[in-house]
Amino acid sequence: MDTLAKITGRREKILWEQAIVYRLQNSTVYQMPVASTNPRVYNIRLKNSPLQRIDEIQKQVGHNFIIFNRFDNGGFELLRMTVQPDERYTLGQSTNEKFKYRKMDTAFSGMVFYHSIKDEFMGGWQFERGKAIKKVRYIEHDPNGKIVTCTNVTIDYYCQTCNDYYTNGVYTGSSCGGWTYCGPAGELFFCTVEEEPGDPSGGGGPTLGPIGWRGWAAGSNLCGNINYFPMAKVGNSWTGQINFVRPRFVFESTSWVDRRDIPLSFANVCVTLPEYGLFNSSMASEAFRLLHNSAIEETLLRLSLLPQPPPPTPLIDAIVRETFQETFDELMRNFNPKARITSGPCIGTGIPQSEPVYGGNCN
Numbered sequence: 001m002d003t004l005a006k007i008t009g010r011r012e013k014i015l016w017e018q019a020i021v022y023r024l025q026n027s028t029v030y031q032m033p034v035a036s037t038n039p040r041v042y043n044i045r046l047k048n049s050p051l052q053r054i055d056e057i058q059k060q061v062g063h064n065f066i067i068f069n070r071f072d073n074g075g076f077e078l079l080r081m082t083v084q085p086d087e088r089y090t091l092g093q094s095t096n097e098k099f100k101y102r103k104m105d106t107a108f109s110g111m112v113f114y115h116s117i118k119d120e121f122m123g124g125w126q127f128e129r130g131k132a133i134k135k136v137r138y139i140e141h142d143p144n145g146k147i148v149t150c151t152n153v154t155i156d157y158y159c160q161t162c163n164d165y166y167t168n169g170v171y172t173g174s175s176c177g178g179w180t181y182c183g184p185a186g187e188l189f190f191c192t193v194e195e196e197p198g199d200p201s202g203g204g205g206p207t208l209g210p211i212g213w214r215g216w217a218a219g220s221n222l223c224g225n226i227n228y229f230p231m232a233k234v235g236n237s238w239t240g241q242i243n244f245v246r247p248r249f250v251f252e253s254t255s256w257v258d259r260r261d262i263p264l265s266f267a268n269v270c271v272t273l274p275e276y277g278l279f280n281s282s283m284a285s286e287a288f289r290l291l292h293n294s295a296i297e298e299t300l301l302r303l304s305l306l307p308q309p310p311p312p313t314p315l316i317d318a319i320v321r322e323t324f325q326e327t328f329d330e331l332m333r334n335f336n337p338k339a340r341i342t343s344g345p346c347i348g349t350g351i352p353q354s355e356p357v358y359g360g361n362c363n
Contacts, residue, residue, distance in 0.1 A: 013034070013035045013036075014032045014033075014034055014066060015032065015033040015034065015035055016032060018032070018033045019031060019032040019033070020100075022100060022103075024069070024101075024102060024103065026071060026072050027069050027070055027071040027072060028069075028070050028072075029067065029068070029069045029070075029100070029101050030067075030068040030069075030070070031065050031066075031067055031068075031081075031100065031101060032065060032066045032068075033063065033064070033065055034064045034065060034066055034080075036064065036162075039064070039159070039160050039162070040064075040082070040157045040158065040159055040160075040182070041062070041084065041157065041158045041179070042082060042084065042111070042113050042124075042155055042156070042157050042158075043155070043156050043157070043158065044111070044136065044153050044154075044155055045153060045154055045156060046151065046152075046153055046154075047152045047153060047154055051156065051181060052156070052158075062082055062083045062084035062085065062110070062111075063082070063083045063084075063099055064080065064081075064082050064083075065080070065081045065082075065083070065099070065101075066078075066079075066080060066081075066117070067079050067080070067081050067101045069101060077212050078117055078212070078301060078304045079114050079115065079116060079117065079122060079212075080114065080115040080116070080117060080119070081099075081101055081112065081113070081114055082112070082113040082114075082115070083099045083104075083110065083111075083112050084110050084111045084112075084113070085108065085109065085110035086109050086110045086111075104127055104130060105130060106129070106130035107129060107130060108127050108129070108130050109127055109128050109129055110126075110127055111124060111125070111126055111127070112124060112125045112127065113136070113155075116304070116308060117304060117305060120307070120308060121155070123135065123136060124136035124155075136153075136155065154184050155184065156181065156183070156184050157182050157183065157184075158179045158180065158181055158182060159179070159180055159182040160176050160177060160178070160179050160180075161176065161177045162174050162175065162176035162177070163175055163176075212251070212252060212304060212308075213249060213250070213251050213252075213300045213303040213304050220247040220248055220249070220296045220358065221293050221296060221358070222289045222292050222293060222356050222357070222358065223357070224286065224289060226357045227285075227289055227356055227357055228282070228285050228354070229242055229271070229284075229285040229288055229289070229354045229356075230281055230285065230352040230354055231271070231273070231281045231284045231285060231352065232281075232350055232351050232352055233275070234272075234348065234351070236274060236275050237272050237273060237274050237275055237338070238272070238273045238274075238275060238278055238281060238284035239270065239271065239272050239273075239346055239348075239351055240270075240271050240281075240284070240285075240288075240346070240351065240352055240353070240354065241268055241269070241270055241271075241345055241346040241351055241352070241353040241354075242268065242269050242271060242288070242353070242354055242355070242356060243267065243268045243353055243354070243355045244265065244266070244267065244268075244355050244356070245264075245265075245266040245269055245292075245356060246263060246264060246265045246266070246356075246358065247263075247264050247292075247296055247299075247324065247358075248261070248262070248263040248264065249262045249263075249264070249299065249300070249303065249320050249324075250262070251303075251308075251309070251310050251316075253309060255309075257309075258308075258309035258310075260309075260310050260313070260316055262313075262316065262317050262320045262321075264320065264321055264324060266343060268343075268344060268345050268353075269341055269342065269343055269344070270340075270341070270342050270344065270345065270346035270347075270351075271288050271340070271341050272338075272339060272340040272341075272342075273287055273288065273335075273336065273339050274336045274338045274339060276336065287335065291328070291331050291332060291335060292328070292356075294331055295324060295327045295328040295331050296324075298327045298331065299320075299323050299324045299327045302323050302327065303319075303320065303323060306319070325343075328341055329341060
């Protein structure tokens with residue numbers, strides 16, 4: 001619960017034991033329910049119209065999920081999905097299975113809202129019997145697809161505060177106060193779409209568009225079948241110099257003005273891995289490769305917590321470079337406290353040098 005609290009300011013807990021994993025057309029989705037001591041309900045109303053009655057809001061309490069959508073090309077989406085079924089929809093027993101990202105149940109009617117992990121509004125959809133019939137978007141963003149009519153609306157959110165009780169460290173129950181109005185999410189457009197953006201026959205749903213950070217078309221990953229980094233035994237460690245480390249990070253957006261493309265380049269780095277558990281140069285090479293790819297994924301996760309759209313260059317260039325370097329260094333030290341990756345050539349003689357090959361179909 002502490003990790004999400006630092007990001008959102010709300011006490012939340014990811015229910016890992018209820019997580020599900022499923023495939024979309026070109027990605028794998030990891031979907032985790034979230035429990036919060038400060039749950040929220042979102043409501044759409046016409047601009048300048050009266051607020052919704054609290055007793056009506058209580059009927060709209062939905063389900064909150066963290067979505068990690070990993071694309072086969074190496075990119076990913078990290079976001080929050082809130083599902084608010086209407087009264088006509090029968091929840092059934094397995095709500096987590098029925099509410100899937102971009103693949104809602106064919107009988108589902110209600111609202112689906114998307115927020116960043118920091119609770120910044122990204123978009124939303126209204127469903128009618130499994131079909132997306134209206135979309136919610138910010139006014140300054142161009143719509144995707146064909147639009148019939150758009151209405152100027154406000155999205156309000158309502159909050160409830162809950163307290164957990166423990167006896168001798170054992171959870172004994174919770175109690176929640178009443179719902180209160182917490183504020184508007186902003187002025188938006190509520191639009192009727194001419195064509196279903198998913199596959200209605202399969203309970204399909206809309207996509208958010210290419211928004212978010214990703215490694216450039218998997219070009220930031222190092223594939224094991226084409227990469228080998230020879231290392232020499234120096235004392236009790238394996239040491240090798242790797243030249244032209246050049247991961248590339250891209251923030252994709254539906255607006256070209258907000259797009260960022262940051263290729264990094266390190267002329268040479270010196271890698272030192274203690275021999276403990278690494279019996280030869282090949283094992284040390286593979287350890288570096290896996291640590292490099294983990295640093296790419298962890299950097300993308302950290303960048304996704306930045307405000308969106310990101311700051312302009314050159315500020316974002318410096319942020320990305322520093323984030324990658326710090327992340328890589330942390331992962332090395334977690335692997336072994338004495339492991340090091342430093343900028344610049346290795347000092348000494350007989351230390352092999354190699355150059356990474358980026359791209360390809362990485363596993």
